[in-house]
Amino acid sequence: MRILFVHNYYQQRGGEDAVFEQEVSLLRENGHTVETVEFTNAGFDGSLVGNLVGAAKSMYSNASARRMEQAIDAFQPDVVHIHNLFYSASPSVIRAAKGRGIPVVMTLHNYRLVCNSGMLSRADQVPCERCLTKTIPLAGIRHSCFRDSRVQSIQLTAITSLHKLSGIWKSVDRFIVLTDFAREKFLQSSLQLRPDQVVVKPNSIDELSYAHPEEREDFFLFVGRLSFEKGIRVLIEAARIGKFPIEIVGDGPFRPLVEQAAAELPNIRYVGKLPHNEGIERLKKCRAMILPSIWYEGLPTTILEAFATGTPVICSDQGNLNSIVTKGKTGHLFETGSATSLVSLINRLCPDQLNQHALAGFDVYRNKYEKQTVLERLISVYADLIPNAQPVVV
Numbered sequence: 001m002r003i004l005f006v007h008n009y010y011q012q013r014g015g016e017d018a019v020f021e022q023e024v025s026l027l028r029e030n031g032h033t034v035e036t037v038e039f040t041n042a043g044f045d046g047s048l049v050g051n052l053v054g055a056a057k058s059m060y061s062n063a064s065a066r067r068m069e070q071a072i073d074a075f076q077p078d079v080v081h082i083h084n085l086f087y088s089a090s091p092s093v094i095r096a097a098k099g100r101g102i103p104v105v106m107t108l109h110n111y112r113l114v115c116n117s118g119m120l121s122r123a124d125q126v127p128c129e130r131c132l133t134k135t136i137p138l139a140g141i142r143h144s145c146f147r148d149s150r151v152q153s154i155q156l157t158a159i160t161s162l163h164k165l166s167g168i169w170k171s172v173d174r175f176i177v178l179t180d181f182a183r184e185k186f187l188q189s190s191l192q193l194r195p196d197q198v199v200v201k202p203n204s205i206d207e208l209s210y211a212h213p214e215e216r217e218d219f220f221l222f223v224g225r226l227s228f229e230k231g232i233r234v235l236i237e238a239a240r241i242g243k244f245p246i247e248i249v250g251d252g253p254f255r256p257l258v259e260q261a262a263a264e265l266p267n268i269r270y271v272g273k274l275p276h277n278e279g280i281e282r283l284k285k286c287r288a289m290i291l292p293s294i295w296y297e298g299l300p301t302t303i304l305e306a307f308a309t310g311t312p313v314i315c316s317d318q319g320n321l322n323s324i325v326t327k328g329k330t331g332h333l334f335e336t337g338s339a340t341s342l343v344s345l346i347n348r349l350c351p352d353q354l355n356q357h358a359l360a361g362f363d364v365y366r367n368k369y370e371k372q373t374v375l376e377r378l379i380s381v382y383a384d385l386i387p388n389a390q391p392v393v394v
Contacts, residue, residue: 226252231292
């Protein structure tokens, strides 16, 4: 199979970049022929002129279309897979592929097509679905949801609204989302997609090895961005009330709050941001991982890593999370945003229950998130779109 990947790198590296690179490598390792067309936003300097140029490119970029056409003509792919096209690539790459008769797959890593923040949330309302069903979502402008800037929110709203009105998203053959919850949200949205257009294919992670209960220590662990939507205030308040030992790994805008709490409370240990391998080692040592997010989340890598290491999961019962972690089977759920609910849950924890949930989570990892399983799912998405495609064994 010949797959042409398209990806637009943001100025700061993120999870989308890692997934794009992982899928390219995984397909190549399994005998598929893969080429990439890569774009970058490095030239956007944040100035008024830079923002206007970026906005114009995001509407439609002739240069990006030409690059795409040249790549297709040279490579002759069976399918095009787009991971991100904001801002330099623009939907012009979709039109270029469809103009050459090539089926297009696009992964939706977030809710950017229907929400300026990309997260269905804003600072004073988490979650927030005000813009989900609006073709022209004015609330995103009113609340300056993109980068806390009214001007940039106007630009992004104009871009995404015009793209919806143009019908470009209806020409994408398959949108890949990470969870059933995300699929339902996009089908409810102003994109007006057909059910057959949106399929679920999760991300995968490496084999990390199972850490047995006797190898663990008596502390809980949080790993992630220190920000409002991640529920950091909830976690700190719960630790203050319940006095359970918690280790916090990560960085972000709420770092001063975490540092202050760690200085005041002996049961909170803040270790800063760790290299990935060191974070995994802490995951293998903790009693359980806590994810107190108050927004919908996507498919948190930390949960998959917990499953893969046999680490019990404790998380809020917010929307998407309760479809990833099954209450009473693969983890424990507490009331979203409630520190007292989290404390009550921790006080009721039974070691045998934790061990059973860890084993169940590990089974879910092997059956759903292991690399070869996810690869087979991805190839099946491609094969459905290619005439006379033969089943591929990986």
